[in-house]
Amino acid sequence: MMKTLRHVMASAALVSTLFVAPLAVAQTAAPAAIPQAEGQGPAMWVIRDADSTLYLFGSFHFLRPDTKWGQSHVDAAFASADEVWFEATDIDDAAQGMQLMQTYGLSPDRPLTSLLTPEDIAALDAALAPMGATAAAFDPMRPWLVSLQLAIVQLTAAGFDPNSGVDKVMLARAASLGKPAKGLESMAEQIRIFSGMSEQGQVEMLRGTLKDLDKGPAQVEALLAAWSTGNTDVMGHEMIDEMKAEQPEAYEALFTRRNANWTRQIKTILDGSGTTFIVVGAGHLVGQDSVQSMLAVEGITAERVTQ
Template structure:
């Protein structure tokens, strides 16, 4: 089978992709700001001051240095409960020292930018979603959508990938996860308040294209498997967030990276190729001067094919900040 046809073939794979979205795609927050935004209790902008302080060491942080450059690497979760404690003096100091801030994408919260992309790549009024499903699948879809306050008629114009990703994120929002509390948006608000320039390693359209480019049957497999695990969508994420907040990178690898290796092409598409590209961009930054703070999904900074591992393989030393 191809990468696309295997992407969501089992319930376990659905769980992996839900975690992969929250750990590896800033797109998850962008989707949360679309139909799932209505589920949030507050749309007040995130602020660093509202972030609870970690009791222990907090999330992991790495640094790359040369004679005139310092680059910090910080793994994130794109949607979090507001009560998640992750702020630390170590991260604050690194962030404050940076003269530029980098994210996967800079505009996950920009609905004006996301809407035309989603309309073009995520909607298909001419082919109703219900026409692609069995009556039993349609009933499951309607029940899942209703449980998170999404009208069935609205879902019917979604392409399967968009319905699947929306229903991966929506129950997380209902359970108290909030894109406004996601690490990037907290840091973005802080950077803007400090006048720090923002940069993106990718664009929102590039991330959408990774899912929208899948064949229709693969998208349907994604949706079907998401429906199978819909009622338990937060269980694995809760466990992974606890590991991330404690700086347990081995657990992040175990929960959020290792299972993706069962489908090598999925793993290559979502992690390896992107990590390789980002490592090249980091090396370009090293060729310049100054201090950069780079915040990307935590899955990209765990495992044998992490950004750090790729840099080390190219002779660039990466050190964990203790």
């Protein structure tokens, strides 16, 4: 579960659209105040050249409403931006999300239980029992979709909400300030990342979810504490290292390839001028294959902002 919760909380923003009713944010309404972080707060980096300033801020897509993550220097950087970039800006399009889920999340010709061992099915039955469901009821779904759904059920039961997540809050803030919001990718692209994994890779993802089901809540709390205090070393270990070793296909799809794509786009942004604020899942800004590491290979240095 923990590895899948990493995907949900700090990797792919699409999941809030797939399973949770989106918040109807009035484009002119002032967003709610963010509880101020204690100490250093979540990490942010800055890149500067002769005529450009670019900020990188790592988000959590699901947060509790009372999570303390606001920081004055982040607010100032955001206010200075000419435009704001997110993983995707169409995450509130529920109709599109449901259509994409029908296209990429279902495979009635390949029933879920036909892909699983008896032990897998028993574990899935046990996980679904509190919902009054069984593994057979999920037969039309592809393994990646079941894995994410289990993770989100656990997150929402623990009080986490995508409408309190960094992406939704900052999208609303950009709208209230009249700042253009742009996407590094689309919802469709994000969904195809999951659905494009091999069948075996998806089954491994689901098995990892089931294996760590009981450990999830405590590990999420530890990960949230690391993010909210800017402890990138802990985040890299908890979010990246284990997944890279145990689920290499999912890691390649969710992190390495996307980080490389975003690095190319950031280089293009830097070729222009002005100030840009970029919000992406925190998992993309830690570890050896982070966006900053890929930019460094291109001779572009990102510096940590501490105040």
